[in-house]
Amino acid sequence: MLISNKSINQISFEILNKNASRFKLDEVLFFVPTNRKSRLLKKELISANESAVSDLFIETFSTFAKKFSQKIISKKMISETVSAFLLRQSSEEISPEYFSQYKNGGFPKGVLQRISAVILEYKRNGISPDFLLKEISENSPSQLEIRKTKDIASVFSLFEQKKFSLDLFDIGDAYQAINSLSKSDFQTNFLSFFPKVKFILFENFREFSLLEFELIQKLSSVGNITILLHFDFAKINENLFCEISSLLQKFSKNGFSFSTEKEIENPFISHIAKNLFSINPAKIATEKVEIKKSANLFEEIENVARQIKYLNLKEKVNLNSIAIVSNLPNEVSSLVGYVFSDFGIPINLSDRETLDNSNLISSIITILELQNGNYYYKDLLKTAFSKNLNLNLDGRNLKKIASEFKIFRGYNFWMEKILKAMKTEKRNLFAYEKAISDLQKIRQITDKFASAMTFSEFLNEIKLLISELGIVEKILINRNDSAERNLKILTTFLQNTEEIFSLFGEKEKNTKHSLSFLLKQLKSIVFWSRFNVKERSDSGVLVTSVDEIRGLTFDYVFLVNFVDSSFPTKYRPEIFLSKNLAKKENQHIVEERLKLFTVFKSFTKKLFISFSSKNNKKELSVSSFLEDLNEVFIFQKSDILLDSFIFSKKDFLFEIGKKVQFEKEKTDSFVFDFYRRVNFSEMRKIDKNSIYNGNLFADELNNLSENSLILMNSLTEKPFSITKLETYAKCPFKFLIEQILKIKLINNPEKEVNYLHYGSFFHSVMFNFFTYLKKNEIDINDKEAEEKLFLITEDLFNKYSFEDDIYFFTKEVLFGIDGKKENSILFHFLENERKNNSKKPSFFEVSFGMALGNEIDSEISSTEPFILDENKFFGKIDRIDVDDSNFEIIDYKTGEAKVEISKIINGYNLQLPFYSLVAEKLLSNTKHVNDFSYYLLKYKSTKFGKDSFSSRKRNKYHIEELIEITRENIKLFIENIKQGKFPLTKVNSFCKNCDFSSVCRISEIENSYQEENEEEGE
Secondary structure, eight states, X not given: OEEESSOOOHHHHHHHTTOTTSSOXXXXXXXXXXXXXXXXXXXXXXXXXXXXXXXXXXXXXXXXXXXXXXXXXXXEEOOHHHHHHHHHHHHHHSOOXXXXXXXXXXXXXXXXXXXXXXXXXXXXXXXOXXXXXXXXXXXXXXXXXXXXXXXXXXXXXXXXXXXXXXXXXXHHHXXXXXXXXXXXXXXHHHHHHOTTOOEEEEESOSOOXXXXXXXXXXXXXXXXXXXXXXXXXXXXXXXXXXXXXXHHHHHHHTTOEEEOTTSOOOHXXXXXXXXXXXXXXXXXXXXXXXXXXXXXXXXXXXXXXXXXXXXXXXXXXXXXXXXXXXXXXXXXXXXXXXXXXXXXXXXXXXXXXXXXXXXXXXXXXXXXXXXXXXXXXXXXXXXXXXXXXXOOOOHHHHHHHHHHXXXXXXXXXXXXXXXXXXXXXXXXXXXXXXXXXXXXXXXXXXXXXXXXXXXXXXXXXXXXXXXXXXHHHHHHHTOSTTHHHHHHHHHHHHHHHHHHHHXXXXXXXXXXXXXXXHHHHHHHHHHHOEEOOOXXXXXXXXXXXXXXXXXXXXXXXXXXXXXXXXXXXXXXXXXXXXXXXXXOHHHHHHHHHHHHHHHHHTEEEEEEEEEEEEETTEEOOBOTHHHHHHTTEEEOOOOOOXXXXXXXXXXXXXXXXXXXXXXXXXXXXXXXXXXXXXXXHHHHHHOSSSGGGTBTTSSOGGGSOHHHHHHHHHHHHSOEEHHHHHHHHHXXXXXXXXXXXXXXXXXXXXXXXXXXXHHHHHHHHHHHHHHHHHHHTOOTTSHHHHHHHHHHHHHHHHHTTOOSGGGHHHXXXXXXXXXXXXXXXXXXXXXXXXXXXXXXXXXXXXXESSOOOTTSOTTTOBSSOEEETTEEXXXXXXXXXXXXXXXXXXXXXXXXXXXXXXXXXXXXOOHHHHHHHHHHHHTTTOSEXXXXXXXXXXXXXXXXXXXXXXXXXXXXXXXXXXXXXXXXXXXXXXXXXXXXXXXXXXXXXXXXXXXXXXXXXXXXXXXXXXXXXXXXXX
């Protein structure tokens, strides 16, 4: 439908169809909804016009308002980044009531984005902070609504003040300034820009804000200008076009006339316009639309890539005539980028990314964080491992040193620890010298930011820092697909930083700020800055949103992620927006319907609609709109089998794995090895007892080197540690990595006393305390016992290098919170010992198969290994308590631990039953075990003290049975190790926080078996 402020004639339709036979291009001003449409329309008009085009006028509302306001507003237009920066500042400076939880930490990004969108909507509709406050005073809403509106009005008001104090204005101010001009002033200014314009055409719009509507009326009053507004509209289909119908009525009331002639010429689009979402739709068969279901989102995008590759290679379709659209592009754009890269399909992403997702910018920020955070080890390691900086630092070496010496922060502390180590450990001298050199190199860079600076000084230092770090050279030398992107990131960062710091620098020329303050401002800039790489519209597939595709046409369009909550999106009322402007649910669903209609208008040859059943583990439901589409179309299925084509490297490898059969004896070793690698997953399923499932010797003995065989044989000849056998029981693969391959991870330094360090300390306390009582025949109930325990602990604490303030809490826990003994682990320990004294603590740190040391029981310990079923063992028993005929094994634990019969049965807990066998022999079989316990030494634990076998209720096993089961488990585990069996366990609690999860395939195996079982179930 065509609407105009004048009578509609033939020339009006010629302008609409861009047929310039009766008008000149410089006589028409085209208004379009997006910048993308503006660029493409310009190309279209220039290509269609045979003669040279001198003047071509194509505007969006925003570009028109910016251009027009240059003559009437003596201020600078605010940029998106500056606007977001000032909004964040404003939110931090108010005293919120509704948002009181954000009072100290500032508003989260998501909340600020919503408030920013709300303020933008207010500005588009000419609503001021004062108007908001007046509205709530007149309408008497709830107290919650009042507090919310006041907070938003406060942010809005402060934002406006900051903006005007910097002589800035925004697009809303431009609209208001333009609309406030008198008729004659508006006409004079308009003609200065568009002197020959006689027609103004508005196309592909679905709605207009209040200020936009006022601007259209203003334009219609200029001289003899004819305003033309074109809408796709079918009068009989109110379910699709009710919002546009309301808009038409609004124009009609303001003197505009309209024509129903030539509504929609395309019969296919006309059918959709009249029937989609209507009450009694007509149905037609079509080959122009294809529906495709996939198992998951990844498979869906792969199917789209295959279809596009087929169109491009087999049907010679240009990639720039193909578009991929989604209603929520952020849900699929990164996945599209990943998959299409694998398929070798270039794309143009319309999504703009934020700088805070850039590793390059993160590297620059981290350098400043180093200085600000006094060389916090995580910042140092991020800097050392960064691939964007040309510093040549050894991050692995620095991490190893930080872990070894428990260094968390402090440049001087780093240097002190390393220099001290250099005096005593000559074998690591090179590593220490390299660390010193690396630290000094970074210090030279960060020292420049140690003093307070003005905005201008800080900006100059940032530029010098980027130069000194060799970032541009690094990008250009390592030129790859990301080079253009990284240059755009760096350019955006510098431009936005200079813009904001220059603004504030002019206002506060001589004011110096701390690095902490300046860094906060810099992070805010990064947080809100967005960028995109320049589009190559003639060489790639466009990936964009449904909104951005308005007015564009392609040969082929792929509508992806056609699922509920994505298309249509869920109705979520904007709780921050005034009720007068907030969309109602019915309005929301109508807008979503119009979006779908927009998609149907965007293609000429075929539309592919796809959806999937899952996204990761999330179950998805096909869009409710599919049912409406089924009411208007009978879809034809394609007979093209895309699976028969090889479109990517992955396809090629899968085809080799499926089709080519190899015989090892007749095949080149390289080819056979390649085939094996392609098919390893299938081989694991077929043969559980193979090298692919952790059995080193299974039919592949000749693949092990002679040294590997010697290593395996020597491993079982040495004495075993029972705790290492427990590792095998829980995960044989982890045992292989740790004990055979000897792979050791460098962990981050612990911020508290770690369990190993703390456990070693507590063992020393227990040994020295009980040895003193035994030697001096002191009863644990005596006052002297208590005094001695605290003295021994204090002495050992001072010797255990607990000098850093991070151990303050540990000291408090040991000796008493707030200086009260009753609030200490030692006091709790004494209480427990005095209550549970049925057996007497008699032997402490009893070792076997080990050299005797200072803190080893000298009475019954043995340097000879313990032999069980011809296998040798070594270890240490924490404590043995005895009475006349029995004994109890006690194992100290500083972390959570309890005696679980099921874990003993499965072989996960071998220690206590095994130590019972050892202790019986060391006690010359004079006493018999009748209990074993874990002793939990953890402050404020509800299970502090002993957890014993005898305390298990309804225990159907005797202690002798558990010992025998343990003996059989040990025998089985050692036999498996000798046979080279190191399979993966099933996913369980032991997998949580495992150091080797990155090299473990357990999840892959479990998933493949699960999928296999599901297929069999079908």
